[in-house]
Amino acid sequence: MTHDNDTLSNSEEETRDFLLSLSLFDSFNVDELSLLAQHMSYIHLQRGEFLFVEGDKGDFLGFVVQGVLEVLKKSATGENVIIARLAKGSSIGEMALIDKSPRSATVVSRQPTTMITLTSKGFDRLTEKSPMTGVKIIQKVARLLSLNMRRTSSKLADLLNVYPV
Template identity: 75%
Template sequence: MSQKQLSETEEDTRNFLLHLPVFDSFDTDELTLLAKHMSYVHLQRGEYLFMEGDKGNFMGFVVQGLLEVMKKSDTGQNIVIARLTKGNSIGEMALIDKSPRSATVVAKQPTTMVTLTDKGFDLLTERSPILGVKVIQKVARLLSLYMRRTSSRLADLMQSDPNL
């Protein structure tokens, strides 16, 4: 595949994806095709990527910056549950279940992300079903990893406070 077919943005996206461990088994042609279905999002400090309850229609990877992930407690207070920096992903469940967002995400400093919308994923899968399956496998692995981490944290919390 000729590099002339890529726009500068698509080439930047592909080069970013090349350095993400989640895509380490993808070859250059696969990353080129994936990059053609992704786009950049730029957030200013204090700007929301999405709010808890919003429609989930994209996932993304932090290129630079800092995001905070917040979840509403039973008392209505926003609790920071994660901080995301370069290379971290967010919104993976949106590609799987298209359910409303389970948390709120805000930029704590100017942040750039590369995103894959559900429509972009559907187009990618139409063009290359095998690549679509590979992406879903990677997303499933990410979700599995996050679930294992969350289970470990929950076990630690339950050990320290049996009333949970």
């Protein structure tokens, strides 16, 4: 598969090289990663800046290139509780690529942070050019969601002090 012999910009090359460093994309070839990089963009956040707020429209998946994000969820008493910290290589917003539902948590930058993102529109355009690359991305996102759900289930069981019957 080729990507119309397009040459990558410096930014797209940096994006592709970062994607190469993520185990999530270890089964992708260079052409697939180049195509993916062409459909991604950068976001730069200052310390204390929100990536998104719970309830916002979910329309992108992102990967932390550098910096630290905190994922916050409102408790029953209305306080924001930190439920995760995300550093280099972490992903956020996987559900948005699948279901386009409102964001389920708030994400704030705890230090200057750079991310690369794939919007729903970018994913749709990529999939039009290369359906198989789109399928591979969905498979990887499904695995991420499954792993996250297993981790969450284990944490919930620990918190509820569930004992075998």
